[in-house]
Amino acid sequence: MFPILVRFFSEKDGVKVKVIDLVDAYGESSEIIVNLLNSAMNKLNINKKLVAFCGDNAACNFGNVNRTGTNNVFYKLKQLYPGLIGVGCAAHIVHNTLKKACDKMPFDVEMIVVKIYSHFYLFTVRVAKLKKVCESVDVEYKKQIGYSKTRFLGLLSSVDSILRIFDGLKEYFLGDPNTPKSLLLFFEDPRAKMWLLFLRDQATIFTAKYIATNNHFDLESSDTDLFDQFTYLERFVTEEKIQSWEENGTATDQR
Known part of the structure; x- marks a missing residue:
């Protein structure tokens, strides 16, 4: 048709x-x-x-x-x-814009998302272990959402599913001796959750500006949102603060 x-x-x-x-x-x-x-x-x-x-x-x-x-x-x-x-296609142009922006991040977000999802996909034993870990860190387990490269804005739901149980995932992978090196390095980075939060906010800017009734984009007032948030992030998160957080063992959600 x-x-x-x-x-x-x-x-x-x-x-x-x-x-x-x-x-x-x-x-x-x-x-x-x-x-x-x-x-x-x-x-x-x-x-x-x-x-x-x-x-x-x-x-x-x-x-x-x-x-x-x-x-x-x-x-x-x-x-x-x-x-x-x-x-x-305006949607594809926006997808490509977000994709290019993510290429400037200090880690390959697509690779991280795909690896986390594929690690648990169809592996009920691993899922059961993750549920127990989530319970131990007082996090309500949520199923991970898959991601397809053909629609980059679908990354929003995948990143959001990771953030919902981030502390559980971090505990799980850091405690597993068979964790892939890429995931180990990612979860060892104290800024990992911060970058995912930043990415989720930017993806939300691109996706939440659809006007559902007319099926077109409304990017009004959002052209500077990305710059403002990145500038704030760059000024707020200094090397000194990161070192202080690590020395004091500050929880990720309190930084």
Whole structure:
């Protein structure tokens, strides 16, 4: 099934998004898609009002990264509608933004999340042990949520599931002689929970700004949130404070 949506402006209701057709497409080539789009617009007589084409950032839709190809939907639509503007998938752009930002963190967050999840996935004995550890540190056990690289913003729920039982996970992995070195180094770092909290807040900024009723992003006033929080983090967490926390054995949630 191939859905066709239009975004338009109404003086009465503002910006609206409507499904104008749902077609049982016989293929996914650029030629087939262009014909379906053109047919739907001609049917409703809105072809003269077309301003932009928005779609997934796939090769079939936009060609290469510079949009210089000719065998794609955008190029072929421009032959029919000169001056057409190409708009990539906003959700994927936001995903990539968050992904690039995470690459600057002092650890590979994707690797950590995947390793923690896979360590317990389908291993009931390990889960049972983790539950006992959580009980010993007075933490209510919560099941870990998996993560797929195809949708980077899905990382939010995975990181949040780790933070909910962070002290239990830390106790579990630091006490297990078979813990992978990468996880051992991560949980030995006194700043590990702080970085995860920081990451969760940033992921929340990107995901919680959806306007559900209109299915579009509302990033108003959030463009400086990341900078403000990072600046505060950089100024507050000094090497001296970290050393003091370690010497005094300050609990992570009290730092």
